[in-house]
Amino acid sequence: MENQTTVYMLLLAGLSDLPHIQLPLFLVFLLIYLITLTGNLLILLLIFTDSHLHTPMYFFLGTLACLDMSCSSVTVPRMLFDLLRDSRFISVPACITQVYFFFFFTVSEVSVLAVMSYDRYIAICRPLHYMQIMSWKVCVQFVSGVLVFSAAYSSVHTLFLAKLTFCRSEALQSFFCDLPQLLEASCSDTFINVLLIFVLGIMFGLGILTVTFFPYIAILTTILKISSKTTRSKAFSTCSSHITVVSIFYTTICFNYFRSSANGHFAEDKVSSVFYTILTPFLNPLIYSLRNQELKISLRKTLQTLQIKNYSD
Template identity: 75%
Template sequence: MKNRTTVDKLVLAGLSDLPSLQLPLFLVFLLIYLLTLTGNLLIILLIFTDSHLHSPMYFFLGTLAGLDMSCSSVTLPKMLFDLLIEIRIISVRACITQAFFFYFFAVSEMSVLAVMSYDRYIAICRPLHYMQIMNWNVCVQLVSDVLVFSAIYSLVHTLFLTKLTFCHPNVLQSFFCDLPQLLEVSCSDTFINILLIFLIGAMCVVGILGVTFYPYISIITTLLKMTSKHMRSKAFSTCSSHLTVVFIFYTAIFFNYFRLNANDHLIEAKVASVFFAILTPSLNPVIYSLRNKELKLSLRRALVRLQMTSGLAPDRGCSRVAGLRSKPSDSAQ
């Protein structure tokens, strides 16, 4: 250990070492990144501009869209840049910073999904008291608590990462600074870091997962008792989109972090990382857009407003001409 030279820079292995794949991969992931930004920005814009969507459910959905964009922006721009160069170097400080923000946004997204479950529970099981319980102060407080909790969780891991030293070989078998790969290339004792991952990580994941799924016991019971098919269909539509996002998100988490012998299957590990860090944030706006009728109606209203705005000047001109022509006939009468 004493003879090993410490380094202050790390090398990212990336997705592939084949030069012929660099440009196609760059174009594919650039398209995915642009679609992620466009889809989530569109959801935020619709929620902000359409008064029909000014409700707690869409406030949390807009928060989720912002977290999706942020999570993608932590990893994808660096990966796109690395696909255009041969040597992918990142400093240890920058790597730890990237890990902090990635886990901050990922844990925030997990927690917001849990808050959205609670919101659906109040809306379906206690509809008469919904606006009293889920008022705007409560919504802002819940999101603030989520961000503080996520910051503390990420800060604990990154503080212990700063205590580690890194030696040769310093190649991370990933396209971003993920915690397991960082611990793998460290030449320090990582027992405490691994213990934190299993204790704090497992407790947080199990706790948030329980808060996410427990309300659905009462939700499903209430849905089965509903006599109105329209109300049942509307409630099922919002719950199914939320459950789909939850299922995809947690499947990606467990496949990425809780697989046995992940280091022996580097290709599968990279595919899992791509799905968790890149594809999941891009799928969320698609799922909510396809399954949420209110968002579809809001998008149609926005398109109609754009058409009316683009055709406003000619219409005004025609109406003025028509008004001038009608005045003499009115006075004649």
């Protein structure tokens, strides 16, 4: 430790070292990023402009869209920038800052998905008391609580991360400053950091996971008792889209953070990281818009209104 030199710049390995695929990767992920922003902004626009969508469910969906854009914007612009240059150096403070905001938006997203499960439970299992329980004040309190919790969770990780010393010259095997790869690059004792990942991850992760999936036992039981096929189909469509998003997100993030940290998994790390940092925010608006009849009707009305305005002009 005494003979090692502390470094203040870290090297990111990026998605690929092959020069001939750098530009194609840049174009592909630029397109995905633009579609991500467009899709989520479109959902926000529909929710703001259509009074029929001014309900707690769509308030949380709009919050999720904001978090998707923010989470994607923490990692993708930097990755696109690195794909166009040979050296991918990033300062240690910038790296830790990226970790903080990535954790903040990721934990916020997981927590909002849990709140959305509770919202669906109240809407389907206690429909007569829905607006009384899920008032606008309660919705705002839920989102505010999520943001405060996420800020505290992210601060704990980044405070302990800031105490580490980095003195290894090898590149971080990722396209952004992800915590597992960052810990491997440190020459300090990372026992506390690894312990925090597992203890906080298990404590809060299992709690959030329980809140997310446990209501679906009552939800599915209630849906199966509904006699109307139309009502049952509508309930299934909103729940299935939510379950699909949650499953993709949890599967990829657990694969990266709770498996063995042994070397030799760099390719798997990058694939799972691409899923939960880039593809999940990209897929969320597609999943919700394609499986949600109210959003499709709202989009159709908006397009028809724009066509009428164009004809009248």
